[in-house]
Amino acid sequence: xxxxxxxxxxxxxxxxxxxxxxxxxxxxxxxxxxxxxxxxxxxxxxxxxxxxxxxxxxxxxxxxxxxxxxxxxxxxxxxxxxxxxxxxxxxxxxxxxxxxxxxxxxxxxxxxxxxxxxxxxxxxxxxxxxx
Amino acid sequence: xxxxxxxxxxxxxxxxxxxxxxxxxxxxxxxxxxxxxxxxxxxxxxxxxxxxxxxxxxxxxxxxxxxxxxxxxxxxxxxxxxxxxxxxxxxxxxxxxxxxxxxxxxxxx
Numbered sequence: 001x002x003x004x005x006x007x008x009x010x011x012x013x014x015x016x017x018x019x020x021x022x023x024x025x026x027x028x029x030x031x032x033x034x035x036x037x038x039x040x041x042x043x044x045x046x047x048x049x050x051x052x053x054x055x056x057x058x059x060x061x062x063x064x065x066x067x068x069x070x071x072x073x074x075x076x077x078x079x080x081x082x083x084x085x086x087x088x089x090x091x092x093x094x095x096x097x098x099x100x101x102x103x104x105x106x107x108x109x110x111x112x113x114x115x116x117x118x119x120x121x122x123x124x125x126x127x128x129x130x131x
Numbered sequence: 132x133x134x135x136x137x138x139x140x141x142x143x144x145x146x147x148x149x150x151x152x153x154x155x156x157x158x159x160x161x162x163x164x165x166x167x168x169x170x171x172x173x174x175x176x177x178x179x180x181x182x183x184x185x186x187x188x189x190x191x192x193x194x195x196x197x198x199x200x201x202x203x204x205x206x207x208x209x210x211x212x213x214x215x216x217x218x219x220x221x222x223x224x225x226x227x228x229x230x231x232x233x234x235x236x237x238x239x240x
Contacts, residue, residue, distance in 0.1 A: 002148035002173045015135040024138030034139040055143040096178030114154040
């Protein structure tokens, strides 16, 4: 489920029934601060599996900044997506980035994320406890 | 498994949601994607052609009822299968997508 921006959906408890919450972080202070407010709220709602996904990384320093933030906030980082010009190009032509170029860095990194999540399902069950 | 994706506006949530949805579907799972953003564009990010719009799921599918202890709960007035068959839109790789909310008029909220 692609959630609206802001943490309003968390304060309203909309994500209470999610088995997994993926928190997207860009290597900028405000983006990481938003994530920093999201994670404790989500934990309070009882979501057990919360993971970070770093996006738009332009340098090793960007990756380090997100890694340090996640370490300090006890958030497991499961993907490090580089800044990918193909996302912009795909959007310009109204296509999905996976259709535009399946070898795009974002697609390759998220393929590893998909494998990780499917392993989680196998190990921990699908967690679909009714509604 | 229900996966929610959160993050600041412009962080890439929609692109990540759409790409992950397609990749999980390619691994043989049946995936229902839900756009919960008031300005929805998950459909296009999933690769459904430009200009295609889904009819948003109306608020009437959810009703507020008090449970035995008097706590208000949101309950569905129709089955999920029913909602998906009426409002679900087919996307590539066998993905189905639902648009949860849409603001049609300024101030309509």
